[in-house]
Amino acid sequence: MKVRNVSGIGEFHARLFSATEATAEGGTLFGALRKLTQLEDPRQLSENDTTMSGWSPWVEGEDDSLTPALAGLPA
Amino acid sequence: MRFEQIFEQIHGRLHAMPEVAAWADLRDLVARTAARRSTPVWEYPLLACRAVGGDEEAALPAAAAIYCSLAAIHLVDDLLDEDPRGTYRRLGAGRAANLALALQGAGHRLLDEAPAPAETRALLQASLARMAMATAYGQSLDSQEVGDEEGYWRVVAAKTPPLFGSALFLGAVAGGAPRALAERLEEVGGIIGRLVQVSDDLADAMQTPAGADWQRPGNNLAILYALTSEHGEREALARLVAQVADAGCLERAQRILLQCGAVSYCAFRLLELADQARARLAEIPLADPSPLTGLLDEHLRPLANLLRVAGVDSPETVLAG
Numbered sequence: 001m002k003v004r005n006v007s008g009i010g011e012f013h014a015r016l017f018s019a020t021e022a023t024a025e026g027g028t029l030f031g032a033l034r035k036l037t038q039l040e041d042p043r044q045l046s047e048n049d050t051t052m053s054g055w056s057p058w059v060e061g062e063d064d065s066l067t068p069a070l071a072g073l074p075a
Numbered sequence: 076m077r078f079e080q081i082f083e084q085i086h087g088r089l090h091a092m093p094e095v096a097a098w099a100d101l102r103d104l105v106a107r108t109a110a111r112r113s114t115p116v117w118e119y120p121l122l123a124c125r126a127v128g129g130d131e132e133a134a135l136p137a138a139a140a141i142y143c144s145l146a147a148i149h150l151v152d153d154l155l156d157e158d159p160r161g162t163y164r165r166l167g168a169g170r171a172a173n174l175a176l177a178l179q180g181a182g183h184r185l186l187d188e189a190p191a192p193a194e195t196r197a198l199l200q201a202s203l204a205r206m207a208m209a210t211a212y213g214q215s216l217d218s219q220e221v222g223d224e225e226g227y228w229r230v231v232a233a234k235t236p237p238l239f240g241s242a243l244f245l246g247a248v249a250g251g252a253p254r255a256l257a258e259r260l261e262e263v264g265g266i267i268g269r270l271v272q273v274s275d276d277l278a279d280a281m282q283t284p285a286g287a288d289w290q291r292p293g294n295n296l297a298i299l300y301a302l303t304s305e306h307g308e309r310e311a312l313a314r315l316v317a318q319v320a321d322a323g324c325l326e327r328a329q330r331i332l333l334q335c336g337a338v339s340y341c342a343f344r345l346l347e348l349a350d351q352a353r354a355r356l357a358e359i360p361l362a363d364p365s366p367l368t369g370l371l372d373e374h375l376r377p378l379a380n381l382l383r384v385a386g387v388d389s390p391e392t393v394l395a396g
Contacts, residue, residue: 009224012343013304016336029346032393033339035385042329045281045338050381 081118082108085139088185094177100166101174104146114373116239116271117142120246122370123260128362129250136189137245140203143182144238147175148210155218156287179207189249198254199245202261206241210234220291227299235272236265243367259359263352263367270348270374277341281329285319289328292316296344300337308335342378346394349375 006012015021016037021030039045089095089105096102114122117138124134150171153161163171186199213234221227243264247257273296279286280297288295292302301312312331318324332338349371356367375394382390 006343009300009304009340012340013300013306013336016339029343029393032382032385032387032390033336033342035387036339036342036381037334037336039333039338039385040330042281042326042333043283044384045381046283050377050384 078115078118081121081135081138084135085117085142088136088139088188089143089181092181092184095181098177100170101177104162104174108142114370115142116145116242119239119242119264119370120249122366123243123246123257123264124250125366126260126361126363127247127250127252127256129246129252131250133190133251134246134249136185136187137199137242137249139185140182140199141238141242141245143178143185144203144207144210144241147178147182147207148214148238150175150178151211152214155214157290158287182207186245191249195248198248202241202244202248206237209237213237217294220293221299222293223303224299227294227296230294231269231272232265236268239268239271240264256359259355260367263355263359266348266352266355267370267374270345270352273341273344273348274374274377277338277345280332281338283325284322285325289316289319297332297337297341300340301332301335304335304337306335338381342381345375345378 006015016030016033021028021034086105090102094101095105120134120137120141121131124131124137150162152158154163154168154171161171162174166174182203183200186203187196189196189199191199213230213232216230217234221230240261241264244257244261247260248254252260276288276295276297279288280295288298292298298316302309302316308331312328312335315324315328315331319328352371353368356364356371361367379390379394382393387393
């Protein structure tokens, strides 16, 4: 994997939206990243397993539907 | 070893402590642990142990100690973030903070059970203590809002890498690796910690209802990008930040994150960090690198899904350069 060096938000933003970096086909890294900017509905992300949080070990509140807690283990 | 088997081991070790057996809040907290899509950080010691050629049974005390540390950090993180889903909402701030103290102590007690010479156990204890101190400092930095990207990376470097670094260090030492090699794995863990933080930012910014990060927008890379880069909806987003409790406002704000390139930037940084981790890993002489290269692949899988949703035909090709 070769990620092209971009030093910060400003430079990345300029390159992402430049005609030379972002091809319509999405076959290059910046082309693919540009395609992300064309997504209309944010709900598409949560419905398609597109992010992974590494922090929370618990089922709490709204998360109760994700997976059952480990009931039945010896107390 | 599967999640349930590992957790049963951790659970058993914790419940062997008389305080845990007698403490309903603590038992209840442990019982609420659940399997997630991703490998939990408390399994990292087992992966590192296998990677250095050790028997993963030897790393179970380290896994249990990291479980306790993560639980303690998470309890306090929710308090600092005022996360509406935090355990403190159920128990109250004082009881939640006291549980965190207990878990930190439990982690050290569990490490003392490692089947290793006293000198090795001292190394493990020192790593866990360093991690706890460094993480608390990082959390303190994170409780103040940062306003620029340099500040963001400074806070991220202080907050998340110590836990992930220590998890790999402990596993490698428990597996019999020399300290110098374990320290190199600790560096890889630090990079994975940054990667997890960016992934966490993206998840928090895009979740519904609004995640806690909207309360300190400069500390979330996606929201920070959208508030600082040059695009036509920056002012609109600045107004929406305070209104994301409303579902319609949140959806408009999240649409701006997508369209201005903020989500793309997080994806770019995730790729960059994965690339760094792979390069470091390739330089370390390991008996079997596959548990750790597999871990990196796992971290990139949601990103491949993200690109697929965006219409990229073969995301794996893009991710592979």
